[in-house]
Amino acid sequence: MSLDVIQIPTPPPRRSPGLDTRALEHDLSTEVDGEVRFDPGSRGSYATDASNYRQVPIGVVVPRSVEAGAAAIDVCARHGAPVLPRGGGTSLGGQCTNVAVVIDWTKYCNRLISVDAEAQTCLVEPGIVLDELNAQLAPYGLEFGPRPSTHSHCALGGMLGNNACGATAQRSGKTDENVVALEILTHAGTRWWAGPTSDEELEGVRARRAGVRHPERPARCRRPLRRPGPCSLPGHPAPRLRLQPQCAAAGVVLRHRTPDRGQRGDAGDHPAGGAEAHAHGEAEVDGRPRLRRHHRGG
Incomplete structure (x- = not known):
């Protein structure tokens, strides 16, 4: 019995309509302090994660600082290019793959910025790996409680996006239950801290927004400012985490x-x-x- 060979044509790469990738690459290289990779090899290496999905990105940006990452998102917004933040690439559902500009936070934006041992909180950058964070917290007798099975590779930014928990869920809860505040950056360029907000801080928000297009919006934002939840916005530059004794x-x-x-x-x-x-x-x-x-x- 003979088998017929069917030639399946290679699908063309999907891109956002009207997106000039050469101009996008040029502006990213000019305005962003980081590695800008639009070559086929880099795009291919970021086309997969731990899942079976494969989506070749438009390009890859590896910012050298959180501010550089914010600049990359600003450039992409001007060009109408979608953005995909990426941590350790350990996702099992294809969350780290898409036809977008991938921003890899793990190479440079991986610092533990500060620790408040008395309040049992710390401030981190999104690219820090969970095991590395807990190793740096060990001298304080503290740790970040949620511990997914990929703890040796997963980054805190990815844990925020997935609301990860792992086998320690009964002990420590999910990631969103251990986040005190988040610095949020949207694709439109809006950047702010979301977290518990006192009446005085809320009045300061109202005062800063006086005279803008929607001065009534701070009152509507009172509940989300006081009760932060999981964040799925394009960027999460600096989460403040709640820690627990080891x-x-x-x-x-x-x-x-x-x-x-x-x-x-x-x-x-x-x-x-x-x-x-x-x-x-x-x-x-x-x-x-x-x-x-x-x-x-x-």
Whole structure:
């Protein structure tokens, strides 16, 4: 039995209508402090992540600073080019692939900027890898709680985009439950901090917006400013993270549930010992969770 060979034509590359990629590359190279890669090899290497999807990007920008990343987004907005921020490329659903200008934060924008050990918070750049962050936090006896299976490669910016959690979800919650504030950058160039906002800070926002096109908008923004959630905007230059005391591998730490949202509150309250112990449920007893511990053999 013979098999016929069918020649399938190579699909043409998809691009945004009317996008002049040569002009875009020129402006990015001129205005952005970073590596601008539009060659076929670089585009091919960024066409995949940990999934089975493949989308060849328009080009790649590797900014040397957060400000350079913001400049790249500004250039792309002027040209009408879509933007895709990228961390470690560990996504399993194709989140890191698209026909867009990929901005790789991991090579240069990977610093732990500051640590407030008393408040158990830190400020980081989006390209820092989770294991590297926790290694730098170890001298403070602190760690960032969510720990997906790709912790040795995933970046904090990608964890924000995916709202990652991993096997520590019962102990630490998801990423959005451990974010105090985010510096947001939109494709249109708007840049601001989203997080808990006092009445005085809100009045300052209103004062700064006085005389603009939509002076009534700050009042509408009060709830999102006070209750930040997961962010899926084009850029997240500087998240401030909530930390917790380091947890030994042999124990489990669960946190109080807050009555208003049913979510976990402050970190590090109730250690539950035992070799490889893990909790299979919790019940409130005088405000403290009661655990049923299941031990594996060995």
